[in-house]
Amino acid sequence: MHIAFVNSTRKWGGVKTWTMDYAVELMARGHRVSAHVRQDVFRERLLEAGADARRAGFGFDFNPVSILRLMAAFRKDRPDVVVCNIKKDMNIGGMAAKLLGIPVIQRVGMPRDMEDDRGVAFLLKTIRPWVLCPSHSVAEGIRRYMPYFPETRIKVIHNAKRPVERITPVRPGPLRLVSTSQVNLDKGHEVVLEALESFPAGSFRYDIVGTGNHMETLRERHRAMAERGDLIWHGFSTDVAGHLAESDVFLLPSYSEGMPNALLEAMAAGLIPVARDIGGVREIWPDSLAGLMLPGESGAEAVRDILGELLGMDRARLDELKEASLTACRTSFSLPKKIDEFERWVRDEVVGG
Structure with missing residues (x-):
């Protein structure tokens, strides 16, 4: 055809x-x-x-x-x-x-x-x-x-998506977090950044890949986090797969989604997903990761709770969650x-x- x-x-x-x-x-x-x-x-x-x-x-x-x-x-x-x-x-x-x-x-x-x-x-x-x-x-x-x-x-x-063959184990050092959505107000980056302000410097690194109409506002508001190296703004990138390969946790706090390609892309790369219960997210969410889904109207506090739990886990447990994410994508998507x-x-x- x-x-x-x-x-x-x-x-x-x-x-x-x-x-x-x-x-x-x-x-x-x-x-x-x-x-x-x-x-x-x-x-x-x-x-x-x-x-x-x-x-x-x-x-x-x-x-x-x-x-x-x-x-x-x-x-x-x-x-x-x-x-x-x-x-x-x-x-x-x-x-x-x-x-x-x-x-x-x-x-x-x-x-x-x-x-x-x-x-x-x-x-x-x-x-x-x-x-x-x-x-x-x-x-x-x-x-x-x-x-x-x-x-x-x-x-x-x-x-x-085409899933990778195997997960990349969590490496020593700060937990690597990433978002790859357009940086618009409805994508919810703001609640993640507000939640991350509660955690010690050096305990995480948050990479934001993409651009949008809310980007400059957030850059100015969270300049201190970026200056100490905990927050990296990448702007538009044609190598999303490369950014995912360097990360451990994928964050999608959007307030509006249909069937997020970005979420499946992250699961296919073996990342631990944290996403809001909206649109088609629940249709792809595995029971094994139920505790990582944010309620539909939740704010920074709910994000803070989940991220605090992940930051407190040992690497073996984090790798188990990465494996569960990859398996769900491989099995159904x-x-x-x-x-x-x-x-x-x-x-x-x-x-x-």
């Missing part, structure tokens, strides 16, 4: 990580992957992976010039299916595919992405995409906001198994239905 991805977003987020994972795996199975994207870094990463990635201009919503350009590309390449994200991806890329009779998959990452308004309703009724959700919580959001959308066109395939499911669905229902 030939799968074409369309992505108009300017920043790196979960859907781009998901696209990279799927592109690499699909190409390894002999499928052709093309992509029409706005962000240069994303295009470069896809090119490095072997995909046919092109920079696309999008402009304003329903831009006729952009739609015609994509139609010309699709006519030449003849993809079997076009995969879009939301909003502009759909009103440009999805519309171009619809006008050519090419099936469209809309990959929806968050329930609120489909909050009903006239524009979203128009696209769903006009394009009639197949909707791919990374968790049942996202699918429930679609049913809640879009009760008229056909149930038969909603598909749930959990996000997944292995990427090859999810790609099998995606292939069958696209072949039998989206293209062949």
Whole structure:
């Protein structure tokens, strides 16, 4: 099959990580992957992976010039299916595919992405995409906001990763903590930093990988922690795997998530996860790590309690928790198994239905 991805977003987020994972795996199975994207870094990463990635201009919503350009590309390449994200991806890329009779998959990452308004309703009724959700919580959001959308066109395939062969044992010295989410207010970095202020200097190192609109505020507020070396701001990085490999505990205190790719990425790397009980997090959380899940509306005190417990553990116990995390990913969220499911669905229902 030939799968074409369309992505108009300017920043790196979960859907781009998901696209990279799927592109690499699909190409390894002999499928052709093309992509029409706005962000240069994303295009470069896809090119490095072997995909046919092109920079696309999008402009304003329903831009006729952009739609015609994509139609010309699709006519030449003849993809079997076009995969879009939301909003502009759909009103440009999805519309171009619809006008050519090419099936469209809309990959929806968050329930609120489909909050009903006239524009979203128009696209769903006009394009009639197949909707791919990374968790049942996202699918429930679609049913809640879009009760008229056909149930038969909603598909749930959990996000997944290729797990490492074995954990990296916890090394002597400060416990290595890491977050890889965008540094926006809804991602909850603030409660982690507030909790960490309670612990002695040198007992931990917290690496924050990513950038966002709340970053400078937090940098200024916690400058002392950074100056003593307990807090490292890395900004945007294309080597998230490298940062995870150097860490022991992954922190995801977000207040809003669908099915967090970042969490699965950390578990696949054998890190101990600490995350908030929101969205699809519970769908992937193993019973063996139940004590590390934060209540949905908890603040710094709950984070402080869990981190204090981890900081007080010996390395053998921490390694057991890392092993439990990796085992959970390997058992239920292995990427090859999810790609099998995606292939069958696209072949039998989206293209062949």
